[in-house]
Structure formats: C-alpha cells, structure tokens
Amino acid sequence: xxxxxxxxxxxxxxxxxxxxxxxxxxxxxxxxxxxxxxxxxxxxxxxxxxxxxxxxxxxxxxxxxxxxxxxxxxxxxxxxxxxxxxxxxxxxxxxxxxxxxxxxxxxxxxxxxxxxxxxxxxxxxxxxxxxxxxxxxxxxxxxxxxxxxxxxxxxxxxxxxxxxxxxxxxxxxxxxxxxxxxxxxxxxxxxxxxxxxxxxxxxxxxxxxxxxxxxxxxxxxxxxxxxxxxxxxxxxxxxxxxxxxxxxxxxxxxxxxxxxxxxxxxxxxxxxxxxxxxxxxxxxxxxxxxxxxxxxxxxxxxxxxxxxxxxxxxxxxxxxxxxxxxxxxxxxxxxxxxxxxxxxxxxxxxxxxxxxxxxxxxxxxxxxxxxxxxxxxxxxxxxxxxxxxxxxxxxxxxxxxxxxxxxxxxxxxxxxxxxxxxxxx
Amino acid sequence: xxxxxxxxxxxxxxxxxxxxxxxxxxxxxxxxxxxxxxxxxxxxxxxxxxxxxxxxxxxxxxxxxxxxxxxxxxxxxxxxxxxxxxxxxxxxxxxxxxxxxxxxxxxxxxxxxxxxxxxxxxxxxxxxxxxxxxxxxxxxxxxxxxxxxxxxxxxxxxxxxxxxxxxxxxxxxxxxxxxxxxxxxxxxxxxxxxxxxxxxxxxxxxxxxxxxxxxxxxxxxxxxxxxxxxxxxxxxxxxxxxxxxxxxxxxxxxxxxxxxxxxxxxxxxxxxxxxxxxxxxxxxxxxxxxxxxxxxxxxxxxxxxxxxxxxxxxxxxxxxxxxxxxxxxxxxxxxxxxxxxxxxxxxxxxxxxxxxxxxxxxxxxxxxxxxxxxxxxxxxxxxxxxxxxxxxxxxxxxxxxxxxxxxxxxxxxxxxxxxxxxxxxxxxxxxxxxxxxxxxxxxxxxxxxxxxxxxxxxxxxxxxxxxxxxxxxxxxxxxxxxxxxxxxxxxxxxxxxxxxxxxxxxx
Numbered sequence: 015x016x017x018x019x020x021x022x023x024x025x026x027x028x029x030x031x032x033x034x035x036x037x038x039x040x041x042x043x044x045x046x047x048x049x050x051x052x053x054x055x056x057x058x059x060x061x062x063x064x065x066x067x068x069x070x071x072x073x074x075x076x077x078x079x080x081x082x083x084x085x086x087x088x089x090x091x092x093x094x095x096x097x098x099x100x101x102x103x104x105x106x107x108x109x110x111x112x113x114x115x116x117x118x119x120x121x122x123x124x125x126x127x128x129x130x131x132x133x134x135x136x137x138x139x140x141x142x143x144x145x146x147x148x149x150x151x152x153x154x155x156x157x158x159x160x161x162x163x164x165x166x167x168x169x170x171x172x173x174x175x176x177x178x179x180x181x182x183x184x185x186x187x188x189x190x191x192x193x194x195x196x197x198x199x200x201x202x203x204x205x206x207x208x209x210x211x212x213x214x215x216x217x218x219x220x221x222x223x224x225x226x227x228x229x230x231x232x233x234x235x236x237x238x239x240x241x242x243x244x245x246x247x248x249x250x251x252x253x254x255x256x257x258x259x260x261x262x263x264x265x266x267x268x269x270x271x272x273x274x275x276x277x278x279x280x281x282x283x284x285x286x287x288x289x290x291x292x293x294x295x296x297x298x299x300x301x302x303x304x305x306x307x308x309x310x311x312x313x314x315x316x317x318x319x320x321x322x323x324x325x326x327x328x329x330x331x332x333x334x335x336x337x338x339x340x341x342x343x344x345x346x347x348x349x350x351x352x353x354x355x356x357x358x359x360x361x362x363x364x365x366x367x368x369x370x371x372x373x374x375x376x377x378x379x380x381x382x383x384x385x386x387x388x389x390x391x392x393x394x395x396x397x398x399x400x401x402x403x404x405x406x407x408x409x410x411x412x413x414x415x416x417x418x419x420x421x422x423x424x425x426x427x428x429x430x431x432x433x434x435x436x437x438x439x
Numbered sequence: 440x441x442x443x444x445x446x447x448x449x450x451x452x453x454x455x456x457x458x459x460x461x462x463x464x465x466x467x468x469x470x471x472x473x474x475x476x477x478x479x480x481x482x483x484x485x486x487x488x489x490x491x492x493x494x495x496x497x498x499x500x501x502x503x504x505x506x507x508x509x510x511x512x513x514x515x516x517x518x519x520x521x522x523x524x525x526x527x528x529x530x531x532x533x534x535x536x537x538x539x540x541x542x543x544x545x546x547x548x549x550x551x552x553x554x555x556x557x558x559x560x561x562x563x564x565x566x567x568x569x570x571x572x573x574x575x576x577x578x579x580x581x582x583x584x585x586x587x588x589x590x591x592x593x594x595x596x597x598x599x600x601x602x603x604x605x606x607x608x609x610x611x612x613x614x615x616x617x618x619x620x621x622x623x624x625x626x627x628x629x630x631x632x633x634x635x636x637x638x639x640x641x642x643x644x645x646x647x648x649x650x651x652x653x654x655x656x657x658x659x660x661x662x663x664x665x666x667x668x669x670x671x672x673x674x675x676x677x678x679x680x681x682x683x684x685x686x687x688x689x690x691x692x693x694x695x696x697x698x699x700x701x702x703x704x705x706x707x708x709x710x711x712x713x714x715x716x717x718x719x720x721x722x723x724x725x726x727x728x729x730x731x732x733x734x735x736x737x738x739x740x741x742x743x744x745x746x747x748x749x750x751x752x753x754x755x756x757x758x759x760x761x762x763x764x765x766x767x768x769x770x771x772x773x774x775x776x777x778x779x780x781x782x783x784x785x786x787x788x789x790x791x792x793x794x795x796x797x798x799x800x801x802x803x804x805x806x807x808x809x810x811x812x813x814x815x816x817x818x819x820x821x822x823x824x825x826x827x828x829x830x831x832x833x834x835x836x837x838x839x840x841x842x843x844x845x846x847x848x849x850x851x852x853x854x855x856x857x858x859x860x861x862x863x864x865x866x867x868x869x870x871x872x873x874x875x876x877x878x879x880x881x882x883x884x885x886x887x888x889x890x891x892x893x894x895x896x897x898x899x900x901x902x903x904x905x906x907x908x909x910x911x912x913x914x915x916x917x918x919x920x921x922x923x924x925x926x927x928x929x930x931x932x933x934x935x936x937x938x939x940x941x942x943x944x945x946x
Contacts, residue, residue: 062521160853237863252697262842339863340863352875354878355878358875359872360874360875360877361873362871363872365869365873365884366871367858367867367869368523369858369868371860371864372860372863378884378885379885380871381883381884382880382882383878384841384879410818
C-alpha cells in the first residue's frame with residue numbers, strides 16, 4: 015500500500031541524513047530493515063500507537079540541541095564490581111572502558127565485528143526486531159537496525175561473576191546516537207546487564223535479547239538526570255522454556271523518552287517481569303510502551319510501572335498483554351500508577367488485554383491521583399515537615415517498582431539515588 | 440474444565456451437528472417475521488432518497504436542510520476501522536433506507552386504528568400496545584407479576600413508529616413522549632434546540648449517516664421538576680429484508696426532573712446482514728436524572744456467522760447542569776457485530792455518570808463496546824462496571840475512555856471490567872484509555888479475565904444442577920452488579936437472556 019504523503023516525506027527526509035553501512039555479516043539484515051522502514055514509514059502525530067507521544071522531534075534529520083547536564087551524582091552502579099563499557103555520544107571510549115574479558119560471557123563491539131562475514135550475531139541481529147513489527151509497527155527500531163553505528167554483542171555461556179555494564183555518556187549538544195545491542199543467553203546461563211547514562215542529545219537504542227531454555231537475564235537500566243535529552247529505546251526479548259527475564263528501567267527527567275518493550279514468551283513455564291520507575295519534572299514527557307505476547311503454556315508475565323510527575327510533566331503508559339490461542343495457564347499481571355504532584359502534570363494510559371485462551375488469569379490495574387492527604391496529614395502530625403513527608407510518600411510509591419529488582423544491592427543503590435534526587439528539589 | 444470440554448465435544452465430530460444447529464436456532468426466539476405489505480423507498484442512498492424520507496415524515500424545510508448537510512458530510516467520511524471487529528464491506532447503495540407497512544400510509548389516529556397484524560406482532564413479542572397495567576419486559580411479560588405498573592411504549596416497526604401508548608396520561612404531567620417524526624412536526628422549537636447538540640452531525644461515520652437518513656425513533660421531554668409518572672420505553676423491530684434501521688432518539692430531562700427509559704429490540708433471522716445505525720442523544724439539566732436501560736437482542740446471525748444485525752450505534756448523554764445524573768445500563772446479547780459506546784459528558788459540577796454493561800457474545804458474534812466518561816466539571820463522578828462474556832468463536836472487546844480534564848477538580852472514576860471466556864476458541868479483550876490532566880482527580884481501573892470458576896461449577900453440580908443451569912447461575916453471579924442496576928422487570932428478563940445465550944456453548 016502506498017504511504018500517505020506526509021509519512022513518506024518525513025521518512026525520506028530522515029533518511030537523507032543517514033548512510034547505510036555496507037559489507038559484513040549484517041548487511042542483509044540492515045538492507046531488510048531499511049525496506050521495512052520504507053514500507054511502514056516513520057510515525058506521525060495521528061498514528062494510534064503515538065496517540066499520547068508526539069514523534070516530531072524524533073523525526074528531524076538533525077537531533078534537536080540538548081544542553082549537556084553536569085552530573086555531580088557520580089555514575090550510577092559505580093561502586094559495583096563490573097565490566098564497564100563506555101560510549102560517549104554513541105562512540106566507543108576505549109580508555110574509559112574495561113577490558114572485555116570475563117569468564118562465562120563473550121562481549122564484542124558491533125563495530126569491531128562489522129567486517130566479518132560470519133558471526134553468531136547474524137542469527138539474531140534484526141530478527142527479533144523484525145518479528146516485533148507485528149502486529150504493531152515500530153519504525154524507529156527498524157531505523158536502528160538499518161543504521162546502528164555501534165553497540166555490543168553479548169553471548170552468555172555461563173554464569174559470570176559480575177555484571178556487564180553499558181555506560182552512555184552525553185557530551186555533545188548535537189549528538190545523535192544509534193546503538194544496537196544483541197544479547198544471547200545460552201541454556202542455563204545467567205547474566206546481569208546494567209545500563210546507565212543519558213547517551214546523547216538524541217538516542218536511538220535497540221537491544222535484542224534471546225534467552226534459551228532455563229537461561230536468565232537481569233536487565234537494569236538507569237537513564238537520567240539529563241533534562242534536554244531525547245531517547246527512543248526498544249528491547250525485544252524472546253524467552254525459551256523455563257527462562258527468566260527481568261527488566262527494570264529508572265528514568266529521571268529528559269524532555270522526551272519513549273521506551274518500548276516487546277516480549278515474546280515462546281517456551282513453556284517462562285517468566286518475564288518488566289518494571290519501571292520514573293520521576294519527571296517540568297518539560298518532561300515519558301512513555302512506557304509494553305507489548306507482551308504469551309505464546310506458550312504456563313507462563314507468567316508481570317508489569318509494574320510507577321510514575322511521579324510534577325510541574326507540568328507528562329507520563330504515558332501503553333501496556334498490552336496478548337494471550338494467543340493455546341497459551342493456557344497464563345498468568346498475566348499489569349499495574350500502572352501515576353502520582354501527580356501538582357495540577358499541571360498529566361498521565362495518559364492505555365492498559366490493554368487481548369486474550370484468546372480461556373484458562374488464564376490476566377489482570378490489569380491503573381490508578382492516577384495526588385498524594386494521599388490523610389497519609390500526609392498523619393506524617394505532619396508526627397512532626398515531619400511537609401516537603402519531607404511528600405518525599406517520603408513519593409519514595410514509598412516508587413519503591414514498589416524498584417522492589418521488582420532481585421539484586422538488593424542494586425535496588426538499594428537506586429533507592430538511595432532517588433532519595434537524594436527527591437531531597438534536592 | 441467441564442465447561443470447556445463440553446464445548447470441545449460440541450465442536451468436534453462426535454456431536455450430532457444437526458442437533459447443535461437446531462439448538463442454536465432455538466435460542467433466538469424472535470427470528471420469525473411478520474408477513475405484511477410494505478412500501479419501500481428505492482434502494483440506495485442519494486439526496487433524492489433523503490428528500491423522500493423527509494417528505495414521508497412531512498418534515499419542515501429546516502429538517503431537510505439538516506439532513507442534506509449531514510449527507511454531504513457523510514460523503515467525505517470514511518468508515519472507522521479501529522474496532523476489533525471484522526465484517527465484509529458494506530455496500531451502502533445495496534439497501535433500503537425507508538420501509539413502512541402500507542397500512543401506515545395514513546398515520547392511525549389512535550391505537551385502535553393500527554393494523555391488527557402490527558398489533559399482533561408486538562403482542563407476540565410480549566409488548567402489547569394497550570393502555571393497561573402492563574409490564575415493560577421485552578418478553579415474558581405475562582410471566583411476571585404485573586402489579587400496578589404502567590409503562591408507556593413507543594413501538595417502531597422498520598422505519599416508522601406504529602403507535603405510542605399513554606400519551607394523554609403523560610401529557611397531563613407535562614411529559615411529551617412521541618415518535619421523533621411527530622416531535623419534529625409538533626415541537627419543532629425543542630427539536631431544533633437540542634437535535635445534534637450532543638452528537639454533532641459530523642461526530643462519526645455512522646452518526647453522520649444516521650443524521651442524513653434517520654426515519655423514526657422516540658422523543659421525550661420531561662418538564663422542570665417532574666418525575667415522569669411511568670417508565671417510558673421504545674421497542675424497535677426490524678422486519679423488512681435488506682433494510683437498514685436508522686432510529687434517532689432524543690431525550691430532554693429539564694431541571695430537577697426524572698425519567699427511566701427502557702429500550703428493547705429484535706429482528707427476524709435472515710441470511711443477509713442488516714444495518715442498524717442509531718443515534719441517541721440525552722440532555723440532562725440541573726438536578727435531573729435519567730436512567731437509560733437497553734436490552735439489545737437483535738438477530739445475532741447463525742452459528743456460522745451468516746446474517747445478523749450490524750449494530751453501529753452512537754449514544755451520548757450530556758449532563759449540562761450541576762448535579763445532573765445519567766445511568767446507562769445495557770444487556771447486549773444480540774447482533775452479529777456491535778460497535779457501541781454509550782457515553783457521558785459530565786459538564787455540570789457534581790454531575791454523575793454510570794455505565795453498567797453485560798455483553799454476551801456467542802458463536803461468531805463480535806462486540807466492541809464500552810463507554811466514554813468525559814469529566815469536565817468539578818466534583819464529577821463516574822463508575823463503569825463492564826462484564827464481557829465470550830463463548831463459541833466470538834470476540835468480545837471492552838473499549839472505554841476515562842478523561843479527566845483540567846477543570847474537573849476532585850473528579851472520581853472507578854472502572855471495573857471483567858471478561859469471562861467459555862471455551863478456547865473465543866476471545867476477550869480490554870482496551871481502556873485513561874487520560875488524567877489534573878491531580879485532584881482520582882482514577883482507578885481494574886480488569887480481570889478468567890474462566891468459569893471450576894469450584895463454583897462443581898458446587899452447583901453437586902447440588903443437583905445440570906451443567907447448563909450451573910453455568911447460567913455462575914455467570915449470573917458474575918453479572919449481578921450489572922443486573923441489579925436494571926429496572927426490576929428488565930433484570931428478570933436479562934437473567935433469562937443470560938441462560939439462553941449460553942445454551943449454545945454449554946448445553
């Protein structure tokens with residue numbers, strides 16, 4: 015079908031600023047992705063899937079300027095023993111990065127392996143992204159597959175002793191980074207993958223995750239506190255039998271963030287948890303879009319999203335559980351909650367269920383409201399000043415999402431960071 | 440998994456297909472038709488047809504202009520495709536837009552003059568068009584105790600209103616209850632003021648089509664401070680083949696008034712799908728309250744999805760004054776395809792909207808239904824309770840919007856939607872939109888999907904109930920919240936309907 019004109023011209027305009035990398039094992043996947051992108055076109059304001067988030071600034075051929083935020087907090091997860099890989103404005107920083115050697119996991123850079131004709135990542139690169147384009151199109155992910163300049167490919171073969179951490183530093187006001195990561199977790203293997211930093215003035219990130227039977231991946235992301243950055247990220251995960259995927263994303267500020275999470279429970283008894291906490295202030299727009307497909311027996315999925323919004327910030331949640339015919343004994347759970355700290359902020363949600371199997375339990379809940387006046391009154395009557403009481407209640411609200419993280423040390427790191435941010439206001 | 444296993448057996452080869460077909464056929468009790476001489480407008484939709492409809496209804500010029508403008512708008516509109524329903528393309532030129540019994544050419548002056556065939560039709564449907572103590576149910580009225588209740592009925596047959604009962608008695612209270620065509624002639628000032636003020640002419644594809652071609656429907660005006668002395672109801676019957684029914688209902692509840700309005704509908708079983716695109720507008724002024732209840736039982740098509748009514752309806756209530764209140768209750772068991780979102784605009788401060796719905800889909804039926812709660816005023820409240828039941832190969836979607844605007848201070852919404860699946864070939868979907876633009880508003884949404892509770896079924900069966908009775912009881916328990924909101928006689932009616940509709944899947 016021919017595309018409507020505005021869509022086509024927006025797509026063409028965006029593409030003129032990009033060059034398709036050629037050669038090596040990834041070339042066919044990149045070419046396919048470009049064709050996919052051209053067929054669907056980049057999203058427009060009236061697209062149903064972008065009903066609550068304006069894609070305009072993500073379409074511009076040049077990234078809108080974003081002042082670099084001087085972060086005096088220190089790097090998130092810094093104190094944690096890890097293998098750290100650093101990208102500055104989407105460009106690998108060898109000096110700042112650790113040596114990519116760790117037992118139980120092979121980590122390589124996409125740019126390093128680009129020229130090879132054969133690589134295991136070929137089976138995965140663009141594969142899950144392509145599959146994730148139905149039933150809903152995700153054009154920015156296709157753009158990423160086609161044009162990603164770098165990223166990491168991670169093959170988890172055992173149970174490494176420490177996490178792998180990707181650190182994304184934003185250092186240029188006009189940077190426009192496109193990074194694509196691929197993670198393969200072998201049968202019974204387990205990894206914790208950390209991600210932190212604002213990355214660039216505009217960041218397009220895709221992470222494709224394939225977890226084999228019995229494998230486990232913990233994926234914990236912390237994005238922020240950079241005010242003017244824009245980001246569109248996608249994670250595509252496919253879960254084998256009895257595998258586990260647990261993702262958590264913390265977002266603090268940022269003028270525009272769209273995090274899409276697309277999970278397919280393909281093996282029986284698999285387990286997927288995705289959670290997110292976000293704190294938005296002022297000119298902040300944060301969108302969590304989640305699509306979980308149950309396509310096997312006895313799987314469990316859980317979505318827990320919490321947003322605290324103030325000074326006119328906007329929070330968006332579009333979550334969907336799709337239970338395919340035959341995916342019996344599914345247990346799907348979804349909760350999205352927003353705490354609006356003032357009358358200017360808003361929360362827009364579409365928590366959706368689509369179910370074709372009868373022996374399942376799926377529930378979703380969504381609540382929006384202000385701080386509980388009674389709880390606030392109680393705390394104040396016990397001598398807690400109003401601002402401290404508000405912070406305490408806000409933190410308590412967010413912690414329910416942070417608690418979805420298994421690793422207590424990481425969870426505590428996030429909580430203490432949240433505490434200091436809230437107090438600083 | 441007894442219920443599911445039964446379904447599988449039934450859909451497998453083991454079961455006598457002939458029996459199953461008969462059973463499902465039996466379930467729809469209103470599939471007969473009335474053999475009566477009809478006159479039709481020529482097939483298709485043109486400005487000439489619209490002029491003809493307007494002329495048949497003896498409408499003033501302004502009404503015709505209104506229709507023609509709607510038609511011009513409709514030509515520029517495209518059919519909505521976002522609902523989770525799938526049906527063959529509708530050829531809008533291949534159907535009749537106006538059909539009336541020949542005997543209605545000269546409108547009868549009283550019910551005594553109405554063609555006996557028509558009276559017999561409504562008698563058979565359980566809606567005797569007589570001014571006596573009757574019961575409002577759309578069926579089985581004789582089975583229920585008729586103790587001192589009066590219900591006024593406006594009976595619409597294809598494109599025309601056949602008659603309206605109790606008009607004189609209602610007039611004594613100042614209540615106007617008549618067909619919309621009569622209202623356009625007799626009360627043009629009210630119709631002109633309110634028609635299209637809640638559902639604008641170009642609101643959506645089907646509402647625009649309705650605005651161009653609506654032929655009849657009901658009109659209600661309750662003057663200030665009047666509690667309508669009896670329940671009002673309209674019974675819609677499609678009889679003619681290849682004919683769309685486009686009814687228009689306009690209800691105005693002036694300051695401090697109250698009315699309870701019931702609506703029922705059925706159609707003969709025909710192989711070719713028929714279109715029903717209605718618009719209902721309700722205006723509720725300060726301190727007024729309207730209860731609007733529907734038992735929608737259009738022909739659902741056969742078990743293979745052949746025939747049935749395409750029910751594309753726009754219903755909206757505007758709570759214009761402070762403390763205005765609207766309660767929508769719907770029991771949806773019929774129609775091949777349903778596309779219907781009775782909505783509440785909560786404009787007045789402290790106005791309230793409630794929506795209670797049971798939607799049951801069976802065989803190949805598809806329903807995409809729900810509500811919109813638009814909170815504009817301060818301290819507005821809304822409640823949504825939706826129960827979707829899907830059996831056979833049916834698809835049932837709840838789609839709803841709760842919108843809290845900036846000025847809707849301290850507004851509250853509570854939404855609960857549950858879906859029940861009977862068998863593993865059907866689907867249940869929930870698509871809620873929640874937009875909160877002020878922090879004093881509180882919005883809560885909950886939804887669950889589950890199968891018929893095994894323990895409850897087992898318990899019922901251990902007490903000697905058969906499978907079918909047990910499922911009907913469990914499902915009724917599941918739907919109790921909604922059924923309790925119905926006027927008493929409709930609740931009894933609906934409980935029968937629940938049992939009937941599930942017959943096909945469990946029996």
